[in-house]
Amino acid sequence: MAFGEFDLIDTYFTHRWPKRDDVVKGVGDDAAILTLPSDSELIIATDTMVSGVHFDEQMPARAVGHKVAAVNLSDLAAMGAEPAWLSLALTLPEMDQEWLEGFSHGLREICDYYDCHLIGGDTTKGPLTLTVTAHGFVPQGTALRRDGAKPGDWIYVSGSIGDAGLALAAQQRKVQISDSHYRRVLERLYFPSPRVALGQALRDIASSAIDISDGLKADLGHILQASNVGARVDVDELPLSLALTESVTAEDAIRYALHSGDDYELCFTVPESRRGVFDTVLARHPAKPTCIGRITSEANKLRLERNEEPWQGADEKGGYDHFG
Amino acid sequence: MAFGEFDLIDTYFTHRWPKRDDVVKGVGDDAAILTLPSDSELIIATDTMVSGVHFDEQMPARAVGHKVAAVNLSDLAAMGAEPAWLSLALTLPEMDQEWLEGFSHGLREICDYYDCHLIGGDTTKGPLTLTVTAHGFVPQGTALRRDGAKPGDWIYVSGSIGDAGLALAAQQRKVQISDSHYRRVLERLYFPSPRVALGQALRDIASSAIDISDGLKADLGHILQASNVGARVDVDELPLSLALTESVTAEDAIRYALHSGDDYELCFTVPESRRGVFDTVLARHPAKPTCIGRITSEANKLRLERNEEPWQGADEKGGYDHFG
CATH class of the missing domain: 3.90.650.10 (PurM-like C-terminal domain)
Structure with a gap:
């Protein structure tokens, strides 16, 4: 199929996606360039979804796109963070345009809702696997952690x-x-x-x-x-x-x-x-x-x-x- | 096998790995908490390696561990960034302790060399696929980009x-x-x-x-x-x-x-x-x-x-x- 990796990103993951002012450079260079608000800490979470393990063929592509972002944003939520940027590593067995249409739609909807900017990632050929790394921030010292519970809470x-x-x-x-x-x-x-x-x-x-x-x-x-x-x-x-x-x-x-x-x-x-x-x-x-x-x-x-x-x-x- | 996801992280990806002072919390919570030097910009790169596509069974596990970090650090290098933190999404078909030993060894060696802290990630079951997201920084406005070449350079x-x-x-x-x-x-x-x-x-x-x-x-x-x-x-x-x-x-x-x-x-x-x-x-x-x-x-x-x-x-x- 005459459909390249660069076209893929251009077609499905670039236009009409939410843009943020703190993204100096998103997709299109070796790496993304970001600015962080002062007096804040960066919060980073990574979650993977594998076809046949975390979802099956019954799951609509739009739901896969929503969920792979949602599970990461949920990790940020558990830290009290404000979400900002997502990276996506997308491994696909073939160029399935219908699936990509649905997947990118679901992902874009949730990015729109939480004002998340897709700043980059990687597309490769292989068994269907998705990894999202989500970035957010909290005012310094305010992140919620697992280790702060005290008797009586x-x-x-x-x-x-x-x-x-x-x-x-x-x-x-x-x-x-x-x-x-x-x-x-x-x-x-x-x-x-x-x-x-x-x-x-x-x-x-x-x-x-x-x-x-x-x-x-x-x-x-x-x-x-x-x-x-x-x-x-x-x-x-x-x-x-x-x-x-x-x-x-x-x-x-x-x-x-x-x-x-x-x-x-x-x-x-x-x-x-x-x-x-x-x-x-x-x-x-x-x-x-x-x-x-x-x-x-x-x-x-x-x-x-x-x-x-x-x-x-x-x-x-x-x-x-x-x-x- | 009585060998869990949490043990895996604990056994192979925690002890004797380089630690950095700017990591407030690494592995072990919903997400990592990081501090950035002031007046700097954050640089983020993501690369995936898929077994059978980017490497085959001949490639030693230690080389896979080295290379999945190296290709990401190379993206940071191309931006002029100082590397700091890596996230690892590791999808494994089975708990192969010999492979994990070699892989984590190769990854740790390169993390040691470049003073990178493994701040988190995800381990899942599925076809062998590795995604690393590398984070680094540059003094504000100094990142190298692809779009600055001028005639005569x-x-x-x-x-x-x-x-x-x-x-x-x-x-x-x-x-x-x-x-x-x-x-x-x-x-x-x-x-x-x-x-x-x-x-x-x-x-x-x-x-x-x-x-x-x-x-x-x-x-x-x-x-x-x-x-x-x-x-x-x-x-x-x-x-x-x-x-x-x-x-x-x-x-x-x-x-x-x-x-x-x-x-x-x-x-x-x-x-x-x-x-x-x-x-x-x-x-x-x-x-x-x-x-x-x-x-x-x-x-x-x-x-x-x-x-x-x-x-x-x-x-x-x-x-x-x-x-x-």
Whole structure:
């Protein structure tokens, strides 16, 4: 096919994409040249999606384009960062113009929404694999980290969790759900909303934060490990969607919320002393966070409870680990 | 295998790696936190290597680790940037500990040499693919670009070119060469040296620069296009190694130098007014650049000459294009 790498970038990834003033030079040189606001720190995240592993042929190209940016912006959100620039490494088996049309459309939509400038990357031939590196910034010293949780801090989760896992299970015919519920949860699996505004609002409020990509149990576990603390979580407080609670048993809904990933909500902790400010900020955010428990001093110990008794439905299943 | 993604990072990519003071938080959170020197601009490059496309099973894992960093550092060098941080997206078909040992060794060696801190990335399961995003910086406004060449500027190439192409041809048994020459050129194919020090020395001297990844003809062509100028190049001035000139005919040696990529030398232009300073700087650099021609006002026209006559060996073969 007489369609070159340079044409590809020119056709699909250049025109009518959002431009930012802090990009001195974007696509078209050996590397991009950027300026950073003064007194700020740079935040950098990288995530890869591999065809056949993170998505399959059922997933529309537009959703692939949205999601590969969304998962990276979700990492920036978990740091409290303002997103700015994306690099894209795109490995494609062949020049599939229809797929590229959809993919670049999905990617451009989310770049438009968050004012992200695609500053460069690489296109190569090979098995379909996408890597995005996302860059953002925070005022110096304000980044949210995993290692700041203290005993007594309250634990919150934004939005609802377990929906993306339900969508995947339904798609793999492991569970039967209604068409309308399926459409709703599939939207969450395919077009996750990174909690960018919430993350930034939490900068001076939360003591720690993480995005839920591998499941609440695994990701809260990362906070506990990094902060050297424990947690008590009341399983009846987990924020569950109607789609989830109406599709599976009450106990299974909790299991989806705990163990399935890909929801890209934020899990974060708030010290007692910041709860007043937090409630004020909260009122402005649509992804209203729910308090699910409290940090304890028992290092690395996550207690799942119901009415202050151990939850009987707990099992040992952890989060998603690619080489587990 | 009871070997997880987190163990992988911990075992191969954390301990005894170079650490930098400007890394507030590297591996181990949702994203890395970095500080930039004041009055500087950030330079970002991304390159991917795919197994079966950019390298094959013959290539030692240590060379893969070296090269995926080197090609990115070469992009930073072509901008005149000082390298600082690397992100790595590593997609692996299986947990091959021997390969990982070699790969991480090669990557760590080059990180050590250039004082680069591996700040994060992603490890996923899938066909062997590596994407590195390299970050560096330049004092504000000093980045070397492709679009600054002016008629009358002198054209230079560092080191020697065509060696990596010869190594590939020999490996594919398209040409027969002596064992000692093969060892020498294979080293260049497997362990290219990004011209980082030279690039930084050229900041206030060169009017444009690019690294030679796709072949001199194609990459000088990018300078001509971006700068809207032309060039005259004397093919007898091309810097060729003894390994190249002793292995193929004189005309073929020129063709290797013009058309084969992967040498990662710098091609750059120097205005007449900066030649005095340039010669002073030159004396300090081992990768002594050779003057091969001059920029003209004929937009996009590359004239290959010998004794000021058109070179008869020219053909239409361009550089490497993945989807050509």
